Amino acid sequence: MKNAYISGTGGYVPPQVVTNQDLVDVYGIDTDDEWIQKRTGIKARRFAPEGIGPSDLALEAAKAALESAGLQATDIGMILFATLSPEHAFPGSGVLLAEKLGLCDGKATFVGAMDIRNQCSGFLYGLGTATSMVKSGACNHVLVVGAEVHSAALDLSTEGRAVASLFGDGAGAVIVSATDEDRGVRYWKCGADGRFADVLCQKVWDTRKRPFMDVGEDGYARVAPEMIWAQMDGRQVFRHAVERMCLGLMEACAATDILGDDIDLFLFHQANMRINQYIAKQMAIPEEKLVHNIDRYGNTTAATIPLLMAEAERDGRLKPGMKVACIAFGSGFTWGTAILDW
DSSP: OOEEEEEEEEEEOOSEEEEHHHHHHTTOOSOOHHHHHHHHOOOEEEEOOTTOOHHHHHHHHHHHHHHHHTOOGGGOSEEEEEOSSOSSSSSOHHHHHHHHTTTTSSSOOOOEEEEEOOGGGHHHHHHHHHHHHHHHTSOSEEEEEEEEOOGGGOOOSSTTHHHHTTBOOEEEEEEEEEESSSOEEEEEEEEEOGGGTTTEEOOSOOTTSSSSSEEOTTSOEEOOHHHHSOEEOHHHHHHHHHHHHHHHHHHHHHHHTOOGGGOOEEEEOOSOHHHHHHHHHHTTOOGGGBOOOHHHHOBOGGGHHHHHHHHHHHTTSSOTTOEEEEEEEETTTEEEEEEEEO
């Protein structure tokens, strides 16, 4: 059986930097830099301009990952696109990315494209799926993307500041490839607990209703604020994130018969610096083994871990032969863990 390893990484963030002070000065939000940094560790985030969707950001990250792997888009056997902010309710962003990669014209391969809707854990769900596809022999190369444009659906007002200050736009991508070498994804596991689905959610509409949106006599639909904007119980999210990420890491180490000291680099989902620092303290993980970018990008949801990979590899922190642990937790609740030999 072939092993599945990450042969290429890529990341992309839009150029517009929105600092914490910009939230005050530009958007009129009653907050301040110290308040946000103290609670989240975030100093700035990136916002995409109008007209740009997640598949546009994903295109740049995917091109960088393909170049890193030394591959062409036509080498891809499947696209797995993790996002909670797709351009449309349907179709998914994966098919839009396939078309932008040139896979539907010219030397068309009409490669399969699957969207993954597991929010902050979406990339690890995609990585696990890609690993299984490659190990089974179904594909030689799978493109796994996490991309988000949160800024279009944030309540950028004082009322929405608790959520709006957390999120930014960006994309990360990896190529999962087959190899005969003794390396790659050694372990992955994902989980979910739907009992807490309402603790962190953005419902927008409810298809159980008839009609699923309230439509006025003028034909325009109205969506209540509690439906259109993301809702979060921060304390519950913090508590469950710490518990699930710690347990997931311990389970991964036990399953692969390794100790925490054997891991060279930890790539935690970038939801909140305080969550990650608390987990590191509980698990006795030294600071030099952690990689962060939440201070610069905020929470880019499905993009955080592949963005970390791309930056760490580019900067020389992520090197061949390293043992890497990836951990994520998010809405659903969902979570995921992976152990890789780079």
